[in-house]
Amino acid sequence: MDTLVKTSLFSGICSLVTLPYVVAETIGIQELQFCTFFNNRGPKPQPNLRNCTWFGKNSCCMQEEIDAEFSTMKPIPGASLTCQRYTNYFLCYICAPYQNSFYIRERLTVCEEFCDAWYDACRSAILKGSVISSLHKNGRDFCRSRSYEVDTVANQKCYMYDPQMKSMAPREQYFRFYSGLLTFIMLLVYVS
Template structure:
């Protein structure tokens, strides 16, 4: 009997973890949920929980033009910016068919990409401000860091998974232990 109760509690905990980790991919509508995706060529940091599929990444980023004279930080920021459609956190900052981007992300990207060129022309030619640049990318810029798409510099570190993923698993484990006892 005790073994059956333990089995039921384990299934209950697994269901809690599954429900809590389900994230709607609002860019794609209410029918798609974030899921593990292997072989994401350009947005690999979202592999554990991605809203996009490999074919979508290839379609969107495969035809990107080569940017020259860009620092590694600029390349990382632009790459991250272009992978917004893979983020499992879309429901926090994708609204009314637009990406709501954090002003710091946009402004810092604009700043670090000032030397980048495309076809021997400045990448930022024609944009006087970060706001103009992000608006041209169809992003809506807001102040602050809440409920907006923000750059995560940790995804370009070689340290592995992000702390937030670890914390989610750890808290879920603690919740299950608490429920079982």
């Protein structure tokens, strides 16, 4: 390969590689994490969490705050184990280090996809004396009835449950993907 072709190829690849970082920064992927539920303090390691343990490496909550928050919750009659797990994960939003993207001005925004899965898991449970599926037609309706805002995961401004990577927000998955892509492309350039 002559120098001009290598330079053009390298410039083109660099443009492709930097584009995700520009897009990521534009949509807030690399924004600073802070804990809007707790007066904007910074998240920090909490290795002794007994619940919400997936947030232990970087958490907005402390164990005593989880205890205080969860102690006010009553068990949901008729809730399956899956329903209980979704509900528990939902309550752990107070620990999420990226909560500044979904808890704004004391308003919680939950991903519609999470609402749908949570609703499906809890549809036969009892809420206010009635079966949840008779009270609400879908997950969006269920979450909105609880006074939560609802948005899609694609907008990256909502709380989402990921059973594969419990502690990882969609924005962190996106960033890790492009970090890996950058490494792969740089290896291709150096091998050529």
